[in-house]
Amino acid sequence: MDASDLDRDPLRQLDEWLEAARAAGDPMPEAMCLATASRDHEPSARFVLLRGRDEGVVFFTDYESGKGRDLGENPKAAAVLHWYVPVHRQVRISGAVVKTTAEESDRYWASRPAGSRRSAVASHQSSVVATREELEAAVAALGGSEPPRPERWGGYRIVPAVVEFWEEQQFRLHDRIRFVRDDDGWRVERLAP
Numbered sequence: 001m002d003a004s005d006l007d008r009d010p011l012r013q014l015d016e017w018l019e020a021a022r023a024a025g026d027p028m029p030e031a032m033c034l035a036t037a038s039r040d041h042e043p044s045a046r047f048v049l050l051r052g053r054d055e056g057v058v059f060f061t062d063y064e065s066g067k068g069r070d071l072g073e074n075p076k077a078a079a080v081l082h083w084y085v086p087v088h089r090q091v092r093i094s095g096a097v098v099k100t101t102a103e104e105s106d107r108y109w110a111s112r113p114a115g116s117r118r119s120a121v122a123s124h125q126s127s128v129v130a131t132r133e134e135l136e137a138a139v140a141a142l143g144g145s146e147p148p149r150p151e152r153w154g155g156y157r158i159v160p161a162v163v164e165f166w167e168e169q170q171f172r173l174h175d176r177i178r179f180v181r182d183d184d185g186w187r188v189e190r191l192a193p
């Protein structure tokens with residue numbers, strides 16, 4: 001793999017690899033491990049689903065969750081996607097994080113099944129609950145309703161400053177091509193594996 005094999009826009013290149021993984025049978029190619037850090041630099045990582053791609057990558061969550069708290073204190077994140085098919089690949093993204101607009105969050109909220117919307121309303125993500133029954137009772141109390149999006153639920157967009165493409169090669173002499181945002185676009189460089 002060479003820089004000339006990749007799109008000049010690293011996010012379009014990400015789309016291409018993600019769709020290649022999906023076409024090759026990866027059941028959840030949009031799973032993305034998201035790392036955040038608190039004000040005290042305490043790191044934390046978890047998977048989220050990449051749900052949109054424009055000038056950044058978008059995921060949705062509870063703003064009052066652990067990640068939401070971290071991002072409130074320190075609005076930066078790193079994310080990584082990894083696929084075995086059609087080729088063994090990894091993409092790393094890092095940059096500043098901003099909330100999506102209320103309209104974007106509403107639109108995504110409306111696209112979710114009603115049951116998932118009720119679960120999100122009943123579950124204050126990452127708070128401690130005594131029992132599963134307590135959660136189920138909170139969902140049951142909502143009946144068959146279609147609740148509006150709670151203020152605490154919405155999207156974040158990672159606006160990448162760095163995007164790195166990794167592809168396996170023989171004898172661990174893997175290819176790594178890194179895009180670093182600069183004044184007039186992207187600087188592209190090769191890294192030792």
Ligand SMILES: Cc1cc2nc3c(=O)[nH]c(=O)nc-3n(C[C@H](O)[C@H](O)[C@H](O)COP(=O)(O)O)c2cc1C
Nearest residue numbers: 031046047048049059060061062065066067068126
């Ligand atoms: C494959 C996968 C995808 C997930 N996608 C999301 C997601 O899009 N949004 C979300 O809030 N949690 C998602 N989760 C759950 C998170 O990993 C995590 O448990 C939750 O967001 C709470 O994390 P936090 O306490 O660090 O905020 C996903 C989990 C897995 C395994």
